[in-house]
Amino acid sequence: MFIPVENPIFARNSTQIMARFHTLQVKDIQRETADCVSIAMDIPTTLASEFQYKQGQYLTFKVKVNGEELRRSYSLCSSPLTDNELRVAVKKVAGGRVSTWMNDVLKEGDALEVMMPMGNFYSDMNAANAKHYQLFAGGSGITPMFSIIKTVLKSEPNSRITLYYANRDEASTIFKSQLDALQSSNSNRLSIHYIYDNAPTGHAALYCGMMDVSKVTALIENHGDLTGNCEYFICGPGPMMENVKNVLSQLKIDSKKVHIEYFTAVEEAVKKAEAASSDGKVISKVTIIMDGQELNIDLSSDGPTILDVAIENDLDAPFACKGAVCCTCRAKVLEGQMSMDANYALSEEEIEQGYVLTCQAHPATERVVVSYDEP
Ligand SMILES: Cc1cc2nc3c(=O)[nH]c(=O)nc-3n(C[C@H](O)[C@H](O)[C@H](O)COP(=O)(O)OP(=O)(O)OC[C@H]3O[C@@H](n4cnc5c(N)ncnc54)[C@H](O)[C@@H]3O)c2cc1C
Ligand code: FES
Structure with a gap:
């Protein structure tokens, strides 16, 4: 039963922005790899304040695919400081309803239902910071990391970033050329290590193979930083994320410094809920x-x-x-x-x-x- 709330403490605060869907137009679609597109949305000035965001946040879309209404979240790959647009990147998942539709059917000028940016996958920027951000990305997990990298480079001149980025091969590596360009122009502050399952000939053994516990440990031994003012960000396929999380935990890294963004429900959690x-x-x-x-x-x-x-x-x-x-x-x-x-x-x-x-x-x-x- 619905009744109006009488206690003013519960009344909607006029400064509060509600999580509502807005109709936005697709401004631009770029093909990033064979199975990934990035999509920029047109934000009308009336909605500009609602669509302000932090690096690492995501948008939630409500779409109809073959008559079925579906909701999916996609991380912003744009930076609020360096890009004058809101852009997400969507990687096609085998048999995936929304990711396939966005890759194959969606076109510029189409309207999409989009919710305001949300999420906690960021730390607050401060120009006085001298931090070492260590980012572990796999596949589409690069999307929020790309936003974080551009934002840190712009706003914290004394901070540096190490990105470990795992992919099947070079061709499937989203944002490879943009990342390489950023590394060239910020070579003293941004180091990128590409790890490939199918590495090209001559790729050093350290950067070949799956991101299992021994690979993650070896990468951190070679390039990591466990002391000083460090923060760690993890986003990628479930097993990779668990491996990085476990290695950092074994290395006694304070969990408050470890930021994790899950793209899919964790199997263990589903089982736990079913067994409640x-x-x-x-x-x-x-x-x-x-x-x-x-x-x-x-x-x-x-x-x-x-x-x-x-x-x-x-x-x-x-x-x-x-x-x-x-x-x-x-x-x-x-x-x-x-x-x-x-x-x-x-x-x-x-x-x-x-x-x-x-x-x-x-x-x-x-x-x-x-x-x-x-x-
Ligand atoms: C906070 C958040 C941010 C996200 N950001 C991004 C992003 O930036 N880019 C991006 O491409 N995706 C991102 N995702 C994942 C995205 O929301 C969808 O889950 C994904 O696109 C699959 O949706 P679908 O409708 O295509 O697949 P569905 O039709 O839901 O699923 C089809 C099959 O694929 C499996 N599956 C679902 N998701 C995945 C996955 N991510 N990897 C492998 N298998 C999967 C399902 O178990 C199922 O078997 C994010 C998710 C969250 C929660
Ligand atoms: S709907 Fe995603 S956490 Fe509840």
Whole structure:
């Protein structure tokens, strides 16, 4: 049941920007590799403030493919400081509905439904910083890294960057020529190491093969930096990400310095959610607030997620991946407690502040108030 919220504390803040889809026109499409296109969106001046973004953030698209409505997130490869456009890069996944459609069907001038930029895959820039950013990218995982690289080079003159970038071969390496050009013009601050499964003849053995634990360890031994003011960013295929994460953890790198962007739901999390037990089950009186209205409902801690309940009850709750990786479904717990099946998107600070991923969230106390309206 819907009733208006009377408490002004819950009213929508006029400075707050809601996670809503906007219709944008495709301004430009570039073919980057045989199976990857980059797509720039035309942002009308009326939406310019809503589409401001940080390096490493992503856009969420709502598209219809063969009559099916699908939502997918794509990271911005443009930099808010060096590019005067918002551009994402989409790599075709075998059998992938949206990535294939964007590569093969979408054309310049088409309209797309796009949500404001989101995500935590960045650290704050400061011209006084003298950091060493160490980036581990695989395949389309280069997309947010390209944005980060351009932004760091522009805004932190005393910081340097080492990029480890794994691909099948040189031809499938997205942004290779742009990265090489950046390296040439910033040779004292940007080092790029390309690692290929199918390396060309003469490519040194250190840079050939899969990014398994021994390869990642060897790369860090040769080029890494474990002391000083370092930050680490990881984005790529699941196994590569786990290997880099594990090596950094074995090397006792503070997890606060390690930033991870997952593109797909982590298998382990899916299994954990499926196996969630009903021990300590709670039936909770839940209030879900959205757009200044509230939905009151009784919900079991082992029942559907807050997001599923919101959608079933016709709330236009934001979501994309439904797999704990994109953060689009974020809301804030204002009263009571919630548990999450998995979280690969919220930072520790956000969790401390009471934010949850509603696609993973269940009530854990007898009374819970959760709001999508909090900035
Ligand atoms: C925060 C975030 C940022 C992202 N940024 C980018 C980006 O910059 N560029 C980009 O190309 N993609 C990015 N993705 C992934 C993207 O959102 C889609 O998941 C991907 O394009 C596949 O969608 P699809 O509809 O084509 O495939 P689907 O039709 O959903 O899936 C088809 C098959 O492919 C498998 N699959 C799904 N995704 C992947 C994947 N990434 N790799 C391998 N197999 C997969 C599925 O398990 C399934 O078997 C991002 C995802 C998130 C959550
Ligand atoms: S919809 Fe992506 S984390 Fe919930």
